[in-house]
Amino acid sequence: MQFSLRALLIVVTFAAIYCGVLFGLPASNSVFVLAGLSGILPGIIVGGIVYSRSQWRAFWVGCAAGGVAVGFFLGLQVFLPSYAGGNDTKYLLYGMAIWHSLILLNGMVVAAISWRLARTL
Numbered sequence: 532m533q534f535s536l537r538a539l540l541i542v543v544t545f546a547a548i549y550c551g552v553l554f555g556l557p558a559s560n561s562v563f564v565l566a567g568l569s570g571i572l573p574g575i576i577v578g579g580i581v582y583s584r585s586q587w588r589a590f591w592v593g594c595a596a597g598g599v600a601v602g603f604f605l606g607l608q609v610f611l612p613s614y615a616g617g618n619d620t621k622y623l624l625y626g627m628a629i630w631h632s633l634i635l636l637n638g639m640v641v642a643a644i645s646w647r648l649a650r651t652l
Contacts, residue, residue: 553628558620565627572598572634585649586642593641598634 552564576598579591 549631553624558624562620562624562627565624565631568631569627572631586646589645590638590642592638594634594638596641597637598630 552561556564576591576595580588580595583591
């Protein structure tokens, strides 16, 4: 897995836009933008699994595995009695941001394990 300067700049640009949405917009608007991103995220992940190769495929499979587990946990939070339909948008906003971060982190861990195993075998 190699990265070019162009790929690094693209990643930094997307991270800056994400942080701008997370911290720059009002919380109620940020929730809608991040919820929209969460809505298209499964399609992006499935497309990555289907159309990528080697370590990139391992990355997307890791993203899918991490996203399902954490997303299921966050989805259950709404049904807990302590939630009670509260309008705390910061809780939801940071929950989605942590969920997206864990998806990427899990993908990177699985890609690193795949890369390491490919080098040792």
